[in-house]
Amino acid sequence: MKRSLVLATLAMALAAAPAAAQKTTLNVVTAGDQNMVDYVKDYLAPRFEQTNPNATVKAVGTGPGDAGSQKIAEKLQAQKANAAWDVDVAVIHQKMAGDLVREGLLAPYVRDVATGRLVTSEASKNALGTNVAGYVIPMFQSQTAIAWNPALVKSPPKSYDELAAWAKANPRKFGYNGIKGGMSGVAFVVGWVYANTPDAERLMKGPYDASTKANWDGALGKLKEFNRNVVITPGNAGTLDMLNRGEIAMGPVWVDMFYTWMADGKLPPSMRLQLIGPGMPGQPMYYVIPAKAANMAAAKKFVEMATSPEIQAEGIVKKFNWYPGIDAQHVKAKLDDKTWNRLFVDVTPQELAAKGKTFPIKQYFDDILESYERKVLN
Amino acid sequence: MRDSGRLGPLLVAPALLMVLALFVYPLGYSLITAFEAKSGGFTLGNFVKAFEFYSIDIGFTLVIIGLSTLAIAVASIAIGGYLVLGENPRAVALLRWLYRWPLFIPFVVAAQCMRSFLAKNGLMNNTFVALGILEVDQTTGFLDWRGIVITFVWKQTPFVALLVAGAMASLDRSTIEAARNLGASRLRILVEILVPQVMPTLVVGLILSFVTMMSVLSVPLMISGESPTMMTVDMAFRINNYGDYGTANALGFISYLLTAACAWVYLKRAVRQT
Amino acid sequence: MIWVGRGIALGLLAFIVLGPLANLVLWAAAEQWYFPHKLPVAYGAKFWQQVFKPRGDALVSLMTSIWIALATVAACLALAIPAGYALARLKLPWRTAILLAFLMPQAFPSLAVYINVARIFYDFKLNGTMLGVILVHTVHGLVFAVWITAAAFAAVDRDLELAARNLGGSALRTFLTVSLPLAAPGIMASAIFVFLESLDEFTGTFFVGVPDVITLPLLMFTASIAGNYQIAAITALVLLVPSVLFMLFIERFLKADVLSKIGA
Numbered sequence: 067m068k069r070s071l072v073l074a075t076l077a078m079a080l081a082a083a084p085a086a087a088q089k090t091t092l093n094v095v096t097a098g099d100q101n102m103v104d105y106v107k108d109y110l111a112p113r114f115e116q117t118n119p120n121a122t123v124k125a126v127g128t129g130p131g132d133a134g135s136q137k138i139a140e141k142l143q144a145q146k147a148n149a150a151w152d153v154d155v156a157v158i159h160q161k162m163a164g165d166l167v168r169e170g171l172l173a174p175y176v177r178d179v180a181t182g183r184l185v186t187s188e189a190s191k192n193a194l195g196t197n198v199a200g201y202v203i204p205m206f207q208s209q210t211a212i213a214w215n216p217a218l219v220k221s222p223p224k225s226y227d228e229l230a231a232w233a234k235a236n237p238r239k240f241g242y243n244g245i246k247g248g249m250s251g252v253a254f255v256v257g258w259v260y261a262n263t264p265d266a267e268r269l270m271k272g273p274y275d276a277s278t279k280a281n282w283d284g285a286l287g288k289l290k291e292f293n294r295n296v297v298i299t300p301g302n303a304g305t306l307d308m309l310n311r312g313e314i315a316m317g318p319v320w321v322d323m324f325y326t327w328m329a330d331g332k333l334p335p336s337m338r339l340q341l342i343g344p345g346m347p348g349q350p351m352y353y354v355i356p357a358k359a360a361n362m363a364a365a366k367k368f369v370e371m372a373t374s375p376e377i378q379a380e381g382i383v384k385k386f387n388w389y390p391g392i393d394a395q396h397v398k399a400k401l402d403d404k405t406w407n408r409l410f411v412d413v414t415p416q417e418l419a420a421k422g423k424t425f426p427i428k429q430y431f432d433d434i435l436e437s438y439e440r441k442v443l444n
Numbered sequence: 445m446r447d448s449g450r451l452g453p454l455l456v457a458p459a460l461l462m463v464l465a466l467f468v469y470p471l472g473y474s475l476i477t478a479f480e481a482k483s484g485g486f487t488l489g490n491f492v493k494a495f496e497f498y499s500i501d502i503g504f505t506l507v508i509i510g511l512s513t514l515a516i517a518v519a520s521i522a523i524g525g526y527l528v529l530g531e532n533p534r535a536v537a538l539l540r541w542l543y544r545w546p547l548f549i550p551f552v553v554a555a556q557c558m559r560s561f562l563a564k565n566g567l568m569n570n571t572f573v574a575l576g577i578l579e580v581d582q583t584t585g586f587l588d589w590r591g592i593v594i595t596f597v598w599k600q601t602p603f604v605a606l607l608v609a610g611a612m613a614s615l616d617r618s619t620i621e622a623a624r625n626l627g628a629s630r631l632r633i634l635v636e637i638l639v640p641q642v643m644p645t646l647v648v649g650l651i652l653s654f655v656t657m658m659s660v661l662s663v664p665l666m667i668s669g670e671s672p673t674m675m676t677v678d679m680a681f682r683i684n685n686y687g688d689y690g691t692a693n694a695l696g697f698i699s700y701l702l703t704a705a706c707a708w709v710y711l712k713r714a715v716r717q718t
Numbered sequence: 719m720i721w722v723g724r725g726i727a728l729g730l731l732a733f734i735v736l737g738p739l740a741n742l743v744l745w746a747a748a749e750q751w752y753f754p755h756k757l758p759v760a761y762g763a764k765f766w767q768q769v770f771k772p773r774g775d776a777l778v779s780l781m782t783s784i785w786i787a788l789a790t791v792a793a794c795l796a797l798a799i800p801a802g803y804a805l806a807r808l809k810l811p812w813r814t815a816i817l818l819a820f821l822m823p824q825a826f827p828s829l830a831v832y833i834n835v836a837r838i839f840y841d842f843k844l845n846g847t848m849l850g851v852i853l854v855h856t857v858h859g860l861v862f863a864v865w866i867t868a869a870a871f872a873a874v875d876r877d878l879e880l881a882a883r884n885l886g887g888s889a890l891r892t893f894l895t896v897s898l899p900l901a902a903p904g905i906m907a908s909a910i911f912v913f914l915e916s917l918d919e920f921t922g923t924f925f926v927g928v929p930d931v932i933t934l935p936l937l938m939f940t941a942s943i944a945g946n947y948q949i950a951a952i953t954a955l956v957l958l959v960p961s962v963l964f965m966l967f968i969e970r971f972l973k974a975d976v977l978s979k980i981g982a
Contacts, residue, residue, distance in 0.1 A: 095929065100944040128929045129940070133684035137929060140687065144840050246681055247943070297585075300666065303945030313564040313585060331749070331760075332945070439497045452808035455800035459860055460819060462797060466857040467823050470834040477834070535724050542728070545735050548961035550918030552935045553954045556942050557738035560745065567741045571733075598738070658827035661921045662935075666942055676829045676921075683833050683925070696830025703827055 092364050095126045095141070096157035097134030098351060099248075099302055101326055101386065103127035106157075109381050110372055117371070121364055130248050130302060135162035142171045142356055150360040155353060155368055157205055159249075160189075163352045164196030164428055174200040175355045179366050181373040184392040189350045195272050195427030202352035203373050204391030206382050209321045209348035209422050210253040211339040211413055213306075218315035225343040226261035229316075230288065233295040240296045241314035245438050247301035249349070252435070254318040256425060257346040258292075259285050259434055266344070269426040269434075279433045286441040293442060306333060318346070321413065325387035339412035345421035350391060375400050383409065475700075478693040490694035497678070497691070502698060504672035508589055509657050512596040513650050519597065520605035520649070524642070525634040528612045529620070547602035554599045555666040562586040562594065562667075591667040592674065596657050604649035611645040612638055658703055675699055745951035765948035775937055776953055783934040783957075786848060787916040790855040794863040794912045797856075799905065802867025803893065807879075823861045829921055836925040846930035854922040859912035866911065870904025871897060910964050917960060 092114075096102045103125055111123035128137040135158040145151045158166070166172050176182040177200060189207065191199040212229070214222045218239070223229040233240045243251035260266040262285035265278070297314055299305045305317040306324070310333050319339075327333040353369045355362065371377060378390045379400035389409060390397040398406055410418075425431055481487035495502075523543050530536040546554065561567045564585035572578040586594060615638065623633050639646070664674040675695050682692040748758030749765065769776045801820075810816060823831075835854060836845055844850035874897050882892040898905075920935045927933065932940075934957050942950035 100940065100946065126929045127940070129684075130943075131685070133681075136685055136687060140840075141846075141929075144845070246677075246685075300587075300668075301943055303943060307945045307947075308563075311563060311565045327945075444497055444500055449809045449811075452804040452810040455804040455808070456810065456816060459797040459801035459864060460816060462857055463819055463823065463860060466835060466853055467828075467831060468819065470831045470838060471822070471826060473838065474830045474834045532724065535728065538728060539731070542731055542735055545739065548914060548964065549739075549958065550914075550920070550935060550961070552918065552920045552939055553742070553957055554738070556938060556950050556954050557742050559942065560947060561738040561741045567737065567744070571737070598734070652824060655824055655827060659829050659921065661829060661924065662939060666939070676827075679829055679833065680924075689833070689837065692833055693830055696827070696833070699827045699830065703825070 090121050090361050090364055092121050092123045092154050092361055092368060093126070093152055094123055094155045094157075094368070095128060095138055095153050097128050097130070097138055097159060097162075098157065099130045099323065100127065101323065102157060102351070105381065105386055109385065110368075110377070113377070114368055114371055118364070118367065123368070131246075131252070132159060132161060132249075135159045138162070139166060139171075142166065143169075145358075146171070149358065151356050151358045152360065153356050154359045154361045154365040155355055157351050157353060159351060160193040160349055160425065161428055161431060163198055163202055163354060164193040166354065167193075167196060167198045167201050171357055172201045173355045173357045173359065173362070175362075175366055175369070176200045176203060179203070179370045179373070181370055181392060184373070184375070184396050186393055189424075193352070194425055194431060195274075195429075198352075202354055203369060204350035205353050205372070206322070206386075206388035206391045207348060207350050208388055209341075209413065209418065210250055210257075210318050210346045211321055211324075211341045212316055212346075213309055213319045213324055214316045214338055214340055215309065215312070215334070216336055216338060217334075218312065222316065222338070222340040223342060224340070226258055229342060230292050232316075233292060236315070237295045238297050239315040241299045241305055241308050241317045242296065243299045243301050243304055244443075245435055247304065250302045250305060250318045250320055250323075251299075253347045253349075253425075255289070255438055256431075256434060257318075257342075257423070258289055260347075260423060261285075261344050262288060266423075269430045270424050272427045272430075274427060274429040276429075276433075278430070279437055282434070282437055283441065286437055289438075290442045309333065309337065321389075321409075322387040325408075329387075341413045341417050341421045343421055345423040347423045347425045348389075349425055353391075474693045474696050477689055478697040480690060482690065490690040491697075493691050494694040494698065498675065498695065500672050501675055501678055502695075504589055505658070505675045505699070506702065508592050508596070508674060509654060512593050512600070512657060513654055515593070515597045516601050516604050516653055517646065517650055519601045520608045521634065521639060521646070523601070523605040524608035524612050525630075525638060527609045528615075528638065529630045529634060543605055544602050546599050547606065549599065551595075551599060551660050552662045552666075554595055555663045558591060558595045558598070559587070559666055562591045588668050589672055592664050595663050595667060596660075600653045600657065604646070604653055607645050607649040608642055611642040615641055655703055658699055742951050742954055745947045746955050748948060766952060769949055769952045775932065776934075776956070779932050779934045779937040779953075780956060782848070782931060783917055786852055786855060786931075786933065787913050789848075789852045790859055790916040791909050791913050793852065793856040794859045795905070795909060798860060798863035798867045798908065799898075801864050803871050803897065805864070805868040806871035807897075820861060820864050823857060828858070832922045832925045835922070839926060845926060846928070848931055851923055851927045851931050851933070854926050855916040855919055858919065858922060859915050862911045862915065863908045866908035867901065867905055870901040870908070873904065874900040914961055914964060918957065 094106050094110075096106055106123070106125040111125060114123055115121060128134040138153065138156050138158055139162050141153060142151065142156075163172075176185075182203065185203055187204065187207075189204050190202060191197065193202065212222065223232045229240070242254045245252050245255055259282060260269065263269070263281055265281075268278070297308065299308055299314075299317065302320060302323060305314070306319055306327050308314045309317055309319075310327070321339065324333070324337070324339060328335060328337065353372060355365045355369065359365050372381075373392055375392065375396040378392055378397045382388045382390050383397060383401060384405050387409065426434065478490055479486055479488070481489060523539065526539060527536055530539070549557075562585065563569070564583055564587075566585070569578065569583035569585075573580055573583065619637055620633060623637055628636075659676070660674075661676045661680055664677045665680070668674075668677075675698070679692045679695045682688040682695070744758060746765075747761050749760040749762035804810060805813075805817070832854065839845040839850050844853070878900065879892055879896055882896045883889070887895070918935060919933070920939065923931065923933050923936055924939075928936065934953060938950050938953040938957065941947075941953060
């Protein structure tokens with residue numbers, strides 16, 4: 067009786083062993099808010115596992131903002147000497163992508179992936195001043211705008227200057243999250259600097275000049291003044307939350323988060339968006355594959371699936387309200403007009419083209435953040 | 445008893461080694477890194493940067509924790525006093541049941557509760573409006589440094605009150621009875637008889653609370669948006685966004701200095717007793 | 719008449735103490751809640767389903783938290799019982815210095831220490847592992863464990879131990895049959911403290927565990943920061959169950975004399 071039990075267990079173990087050996091776990095690590103993790107876990111993972119029955123996708127989120135991307139960079143740097151790394155696919159912000167390419171931690175996988183030729187945008191080649199062509203495919207393009215509540219605001223301001231005047235007349239009715247806890251606040255601050263310095267183009271394109279930051283004292287002084295009249299929220303979601311509860315009437319938000327929250331019943335359906343002049347930044351997030359990913363082949367298949375026109379149409383645009391990462395014409399062909407135009411209700415394509423900016427090149431980006439801490443916060 | 449004197453150290457060694465390796469060593473590492481420049485070598489640059497960026501937050505950390513400690517002291521003396529001197533057994537029992545609830549609620553959960561309770565249109569203000577105490581546009585949100593103080597006091601008072609009540613309960617009742625017979629009011633008994641006798645326990649509880657509050661990250665992170673906030677948030681920000689161990693450890697060093705005064709008082713007491 | 723004053727004072731205290739908790743319960747039961755509504759617009763269990771769904775993180779995090787807490791208690795007791803006994807009963811050279819060393823985790827704000835522990839763990843490949851988190855929790859819990867067990871052993875009547883020795887029992891036998899059982903309530907109390915501290919620990923895990931080891935407090939924090947109040951409230955309630963259960967039984971284990979000896 068005992069012997070047959072032992073034999074049975076052994077047999078099961080032996081049978082299970084080869085099957086276990088075949089199943090690969092694909093580790094997908096993503097920076098960004100919870101909606102990013104949900105996208106991988108609830109949307110991409112089941113679809114990938116359906117077409118690849120030997121694979122399980124494990125999704126891990128490292129948190130919003132630069133901190134999330136920093137965590138991923140640290141993970142890769144810590145394993146540098148190992149033969150195989152425990153991150154197969156990573157989704158990171160532009161700033162970190164530039165750093166990782168320069169440090170040689172990423173694989174130039176784009177040429178091995180069929181969807182690589184579907185991406186020709188500037189964002190897929192240049193990450194804040196660093197050449198990343200061949201190493202990244204944008205997952206999506208996102209844009210910040212000012213969300214406003216028609217019940218509390220008669221006519222929204224059209225520019226940063228108008229906004230400053232409005233905030234002075236309506237104290238504590240505008241809120242943003244500063245530069246900690248989320249990129250929507252960072253985007254707002256960058257847009258403020260663009261609006262209040264003469265050489266915004268140079269900040270976005272370079273070349274870098276360390277003395278430029280001395281010119282920002284005026285802009286930062288005005289921002290410090292501005293901060294006295296506004297509420298500082300805890301993060302991207304914090305701003306949306308306070309808008310929801312009517313505690314602020316306006317605030318910078320990511321367009322996709324705005325629409326997703328509305329669909330989830332966490333934002334009144336009457337809320338609107340306004341892209342204020344001279345412009346507000348947006349950014350792509352990138353799919354990257356670490357240079358020594360343990361499951362390189364599976365990783366490439368995963369990214370190929372995620373950047374295919376069908377998935378970009380259904381997942382990125384329809385379900386999660388992002389602007390597509392691959393070239394728009396491939397994605398638009400897979401959607402009906404109504405869904406496509408939903409993206410452009412409050413922010414038209416013309417406005418996007420005129421007032422959708424990129425973030426500054428890395429050195430200027432760091433300078434802006436540091437100057438904010440030094441001059442505005444302290 | 446044949447205590448060879450070798451058994452004691454042997455039994456203590458494993459626990460001691462744990463604390464030395466996983467607390468004292470990183471502590472020393474932290475102190476040294478605070479003075480280390482990025483390229484190696486001694487520098488005060490990290491402290492300069494810390495003050496350049498965060499001097500307001502350093503000041504506010506002291507204000508927040510000082511205020512909280514004061515409020516905790518007053519509240520726990522009041523609670524302990526009523527538990528010992530209260531005349532109505534039902535009220536005392538109710539108080540005893542009520543005050544302990546926040547004791548076992550972790551800081552993270554307390555912060556989550558307070559995040560929506562203290563908001564401008566949160567439950568607290570909504571209740572006041574419903575009761576007619578405030579108008580809708582008169583409500584203010586407390587989601588800034590005041591919310592941090594409220595959360596700290598809410599969470600830590602039961603702990604100190606528990607210690608103080610325990611100490612008061614084990615006091616000799618005869619002095620209290622005598623004072624009552626002489627006609628002293630209960631408030632006077634509390635302040636002049638009970639408090640001086642439980643002062644050591646109260647001080648221990650307050651110092652423990654002080655150090656605990658200096659270490660909390662979740663509460664300021666979840667309740668207060670940005671500046672002014674506590675130093676812990678700035679330290680986490682420096683590490684998570686920039687990997688800037690120099691400045692973070694400089695801030696840590698400053699927080700040690702701030703607590704050193706309190707720790708010194710406590711250590712004097714502890715050494716005196718053993 | 720006095721009852722009016724008492725009633726108002728107690729009512730105010732009840733509002734202060736229980737109000738925030740009631741808020742949590744409301745959010746856990748709400749499906750939709752936005753301005754200007756004072757109470758949830760729609761109630762429902764939709765988010766409970768989301769939290770406990772098969773692919774969900776909550777169950778995994780709950781198991782992770784409980785495993786870590788149990789391992790921490792085991793480690794702490796294994797280290798603290800001998801140490802507590804030695805501190806209470808045996809000869810120790812540099813007793814003061816040893817006491818000081820055990821005091822240190824409570825005397826210094828621990829955030830900076832955690833940051834550096836995480837950095838050191840990177841070199842030992844312990845960062846982001848369960849073992850790393852257990853180690854951090856154990857050191858954090860050792861402070862309470864050693865103090866309370868030392869106080870518990872000190873509170874045992876010496877005469878009973880002497881009597882056992884005089885009757886011919888060895889030191890170990892006396893310890894196992896007399897000292898340990900008598901100190902057991904205090905040791906149980908320290909075990910409970912350590913369990914709860916580990917279950918609720920946030921800061922250390924924030925630096926050492928993320929992003930691979932996600933305990934329930936971290937999950938709750940992430941949900942809250944993301945504005946997902948319903949999910950945050952539900953995970954918070956799950957986290958509270960062990961705490962509240964223990965609170966209702968704690969009276970049995972925490973006698974006043976043990977309490978007053980803490981920190982002595």
